[in-house]
Amino acid sequence: MNNLATLKGMACLGVLLGSPGVVADYATDLDQAAWRAERTASRCVLEHAIEQVATARFSANGKAPPVLEVNWHARGIQGGQTTLSVVSAPWQPATEQPLAQSHWQRQQLRFDQHIPEALHALADGRWLAISAPGNPHRLVISGIHFQQAHNDFRLCRGEGGVDRAFNGERLTLHFQSGTRALSPEQRRQLAALAAHIGERKPASLLLESHTDNRGDEALNLEISRQRAERVADELRRFHPALPMAIRAFGEAYPATDNSTPAGRYQNRRVVISLIKAEQAS
The missing domain is CATH 2.60.40.2540 (Immunoglobulin-like)
Structure with missing residues (x-):
């Protein structure tokens, strides 16, 4: 057996x-x-x-x-x-x-x-x-x-690329605890998103950044802001004129329970949403 x-x-x-x-x-x-x-x-x-x-x-x-x-x-x-x-x-x-x-x-x-x-x-x-x-x-x-x-x-395999990095018009990046820097994998995901943006031509982007509940609340708010700014800076390399709004929430809005390592990983996230012209008006 x-x-x-x-x-x-x-x-x-x-x-x-x-x-x-x-x-x-x-x-x-x-x-x-x-x-x-x-x-x-x-x-x-x-x-x-x-x-x-x-x-x-x-x-x-x-x-x-x-x-x-x-x-x-x-x-x-x-x-x-x-x-x-x-x-x-x-x-x-x-x-x-x-x-x-x-x-x-x-x-x-x-x-x-x-x-x-x-x-x-x-x-x-x-x-x-x-x-x-x-x-x-x-x-x-x-x-x-x-x-x-x-x-x-x-x-x-000759099947063509698929846009599985995105959930509809949204991409979520997760971060290692305490880090602000983008990993090579995250940079690859953002490059794929940039290509998607070039095809879809959204009016703007919305970046919403969150942390887990470990550590100081004020520090978590700052970490969430810094992560979103790193993501925005990377995307501006591809689309410097595209408007990007940043919303940093710190630990205020967890996606799931913070009591497990898996839950905390899920909560350390930056969500990038493509805003269409009709949504922006």
Whole structure:
């Protein structure tokens, strides 16, 4: 039987969950989640690595349907059936939708059914979970920082870029605790947003910035203002004449509960909204 319980306490693939929708104490730092896309001689690859322990890899040969392979780099996997499911992110209402099944073989899983649906779920902000019958722990593949790499993966496959970094006319950036500077991934997201702005030609942008409730309230208000200004400065590199309004709220309006690391991560955010001409009038 698949002994996923042996993974407890290790830096595992994504996040280990003790019950549906609840992140266990040994969750991987959400700020460190990363995805990358690359083109090899014969395949397009979309990869998510967690330190030196495990790798989740979507791959496709041209227009062929993509597959998902999970390689476990440490000992402890003893075979057995597993189920791949779409699950909610920790800050969302708990849901779980089974997609496909596979078996561990030599420290590897391969899923080749319903993988387009799995990619679509990650692009929409949901996560993926791999579970074994009778075992309360699940391996969860985070969708954080997925958007740009997914765009690159689709371009590699000749599907054209998708605007999954945006929720309608809105982009949300999350920040590591205490930081104001933009990460390379955030700069890539803003570059994609700038291209989107060039196509949609909004009348203006609205930047709303929030923090978690850790630390001094006045300092959090200042941090939220500084983050929004960094975002605005980056966007002005592409659209210097576009009006941008900044609203800094500090910790006043959390998106979710601040009692967990996942909740605080969700609350440390700058929301960029595209304002159409009719909305601005």
